[in-house]
Amino acid sequence: MSNPHKQHASAAEAKITIEFPDSTKKGYPSGVSVQYIIDNDLKRFKSDALVAKLDDKLVDVFVPLRKGGKLKILTFNDKEGKAVFWHSSSHLLAQAVVELFPGAKLTIGPAVEDGFYYDIDHEPFTQEDMEKIEKRMREIAAKDYMVERLELSKKEAMRLFGTNEYKLELIDEMQDGEISAYQQGNFIDLCRGPHIASTGLIKAVKLTKIAGAYWRGNVKNKQLQRIYGISFPGQKMMDEHLKMLAEAERRDHRKLGKELEWFTFMEESPGAPFFFPKGTVIYNQLLAFIREEYKKRGYQEVITPLMYDKSIWITSGHWEHYRENMFTLKVEGKDFGLKSMNCPSHLLIYKSKSRSYKDLPLRIADFAVLHRNELSGVLGGLTRVRKFIQDDAHIFLAAEMIDDEMNKVFDFLNFIYKDTFNFELSVELSTRPENFMGKIDTWNAAEDTLKKALENKAIKFNINPGEGAFYGPKIDIHVKDALGRNWQLGTIQLDFQQPERFDATYIGQDGQKHRVVMIHRALLGSLERFIGILVEHYAGKLPLWLNPVQVKILTVADRFNEFAQKVKEQYEAAGIRAELDDKSESISYKVRQAELEKVNYVLVIGEKEVNSNTVTVRWRDSANPRETSVMSPDEFMGKALDEIKARK
């Protein structure tokens, strides 16, 4: 097959100016393709360019440029480059399907967060069909078809897709003059693009699952076959991805939660976890950790009701904007709502007495149970629940205190994420939206304060311009876990609005009433979600201070049980969570059991240990799993207590 891309570079008539990322500029003949520019002036992208961005518009690298602009080459490392790659992979899938199943009717096939899918009108595909399709995709990729963009009139498009009612429905909704299709080999699909330059760039492909889906998501329409897949520009990336998936499955907190008897879900209460005794230890340790910090950092805990009269939700605006996310009920003929957040409770407490500037900042913390009416369909383990608690606090302060207080909040944030859990932390700072409330000066000052404080505390941040809530700038806390997955956790928000709605004030130094400012902050966020992510991050191998069973003492034979029992009791009295395995099993079996339970320290006690008053210690996280050390029970206790106290 001829290469339709070649012609573009020579089709020049007029001049266009291209600006490169380093701000240098260069003139090219109009009609030049990005591929030509790469081949001549951006050779470092030669092997991995997928698509380009001209000013803010994505463009195919093989299409003639008629005007200049700022050019950026996108590769698989760019989010948008990856999406185009996966979109092209869905065309590859579609081509394979129609070649193998000529009766199949294509509908739409987008890229998604983790690959791509194509919805196809066809009877259900078998596992064998799927393997055939996957094989054919590899064959088509290997043929390295050039991809070409076709601009079509509505009439031409109608003729081209005349036997496919889905495509006709789509074309019918399009504007004449704005219709395009992409061709690779004999395969043509209606598509607005852009696409990668040739099928050969797709070096590895895998179909991952098949599911039913309705045309346009409407259950009244015909059910289609949705085939999901994933692809990469290199086999090594595919191997790594598959390894990561297997690892993620191995670490799945729902699976580990059950195996380790930490927590589970039951159909009697959808979306609300049951924490077994061991899981409750983790939960309560996290609470104790946060409470300890609260004490040091001047936060005051309160206990508040869960159910409130509608009137308060009207004042807060939740009744209007958030009602469908709340559980509501009638009591004695009146509407009540189960709280989904603590702010209104804390505003009531704030307003329960007159406040002076001397009382500020007032930091009110609460571990009240929250409920959100998530659809049962979207509930997923601990990461999306209906019932949860947050390490929630609201800080009431004067506007001039924001600077100082934000530094304290970020300090707390670093202490939790960097110092304690060693997570890779970053935040998204969302700034003033168009429909903001309050004064522009306050916003500017607040945003500057936040940026300075983030820099000050060396916290990585991205800015989402205009994405803040209308009531104040907003910070979302993100972490990368051990598998490199990104999770959104807690939040820090400045709020100029709720104090307005609730008329919350303080008496300033001038003796006058002033509007108070409010900071919403939950650093772990939902404890349930945080635990779910912790479990996956550590693959269940929790740090000592959090582990429900910290030490397991194993006896080599029954006659050492008495000694072991004494050691266990000594440890328990000191606050160490120790278990004794005195069953009549082989020591290797017992060690294996303790390993499955992900206990931090296994202490073996036999003849030698009893005679010398020692314990033989195996550390779960040792680089050499066979390594042991021998020490007195007291020495081990001292070391364990230090490690627990350090929360490392």
Added chain:
Amino acid sequence: MSNPHKQHASAAEAKITIEFPDSTKKGYPSGVSVQYIIDNDLKRFKSDALVAKLDDKLVDVFVPLRKGGKLKILTFNDKEGKAVFWHSSSHLLAQAVVELFPGAKLTIGPAVEDGFYYDIDHEPFTQEDMEKIEKRMREIAAKDYMVERLELSKKEAMRLFGTNEYKLELIDEMQDGEISAYQQGNFIDLCRGPHIASTGLIKAVKLTKIAGAYWRGNVKNKQLQRIYGISFPGQKMMDEHLKMLAEAERRDHRKLGKELEWFTFMEESPGAPFFFPKGTVIYNQLLAFIREEYKKRGYQEVITPLMYDKSIWITSGHWEHYRENMFTLKVEGKDFGLKSMNCPSHLLIYKSKSRSYKDLPLRIADFAVLHRNELSGVLGGLTRVRKFIQDDAHIFLAAEMIDDEMNKVFDFLNFIYKDTFNFELSVELSTRPENFMGKIDTWNAAEDTLKKALENKAIKFNINPGEGAFYGPKIDIHVKDALGRNWQLGTIQLDFQQPERFDATYIGQDGQKHRVVMIHRALLGSLERFIGILVEHYAGKLPLWLNPVQVKILTVADRFNEFAQKVKEQYEAAGIRAELDDKSESISYKVRQAELEKVNYVLVIGEKEVNSNTVTVRWRDSANPRETSVMSPDEFMGKALDEIKARK
């Protein structure tokens, strides 16, 4: 006026036999009155007999006895004697009202827990009216009218009360031959009695309040004036009672809760307390106390959902029997209920895996938030709430373990009430009712076990025969507070039924499935209620370990603030809740403030203290309020920490 009682003793014809409480017996002529027996053979009751009990029936002391039986003389010290006294006092009230307000129509006038009332059809009485009525009551009492019982036919009764439609309605519902009235002076009231022998026994009387009430409690009927009063057979008792009332008002936990900023209620969430930071300290200290004991006593804490699908409430029987006490709501078209108790949650956890006899007793503890749909009209401070938590646990065990486990539970009970809080503890044991479930042998054994264990642990108990729940015998925990008031707190219940409903079993030593037995137990009961009672019991002067502010450090002048601040920080680091009052106020003012805040220890720091590195300590509970002692800051810290640790 002649004494109508005198004749009875001589109207004898046949013989009747009276058995005295010491089991001796004596014959009397039929028609003898109890008064005659007292005058001749039970002279010790002469001055305080109010009414008598013949076998199980209450009888007037002045009415001729036609048959013999076991006789007991009741005085004001007996619950039933007191009730009769107050009932007679309501007649005294009624007589005074109709003498002063001839148009007033009497309806009914019973004794209540704390005195008596009479509902009267009349326009609202003024404060002046009330004073007049009270005065007239004293006058009538002083006239010492003899009380006489009249047996009336329905016709006679109708004629006698012909102008009072309320009495006529009552007479209409009575059986002819069973109608009686009581007369004192010219005043006659329809009444089944019994009554005290004369108005002169009422030595002290006080009307306490007036309220509206509907005839027969039905809002559709006419509103009546309900006059409440209290009376005693001696002025000294009245004085003591009034003193107790004033003291109870002073100690009212709702009042103290607000004054001390411990907790409050808000109309936005009726019946659900808000605990301020200081109240939350009390709450969390109680939780920590119970958790510490749980650890020692082998209880395992879990965390469970609050909202459950209807199906579980049907299984537990709550949907049928308790639904109106629960908050219910619809979620995605299904019925859900907010839990009012933890048993179903714990049965689900119990059943989440197979259990062996080796796992028993399994003690599952939970501090989940509970909700009960109490009518807004009956909500009262912390003692009756809609939202609360309990120190709730369910113990799953084999029937043969009940004995041993109950001893442990009672030991725990004694530890809390006797050893820690020094309450006067007693329990009510309610035994097998007629509609019991399970085997009679199991019940008998269980009841015997409970009695033996209670005796064993020296816990005072009353038996309420046949008053147990149908699913098992039941123990209610009662305490007497510092004002001698009786409060019902926690509960201990054996349950043979829920394990049946939920099909909860264990594998016995024989390898067979057996039905497990369940103990419901909450020793403090509702934490909210317990805190309310504690506050009143201690009049807000909480023991050191529970007090939100344990130590208050006062400086005599600003130049001692630095020293005081260091002492405060040292104490806080050691876990003592210390506050510093460094305001520029006089020391006597500061001491007075600290006293109002009911702080346990006030430490004064001035010139002398700074120079000698000491603190001058005033103890809140010292017999001599001016007593102080001087010691080093370290010495005081040691003492305080010991006291906190001892929880005394």
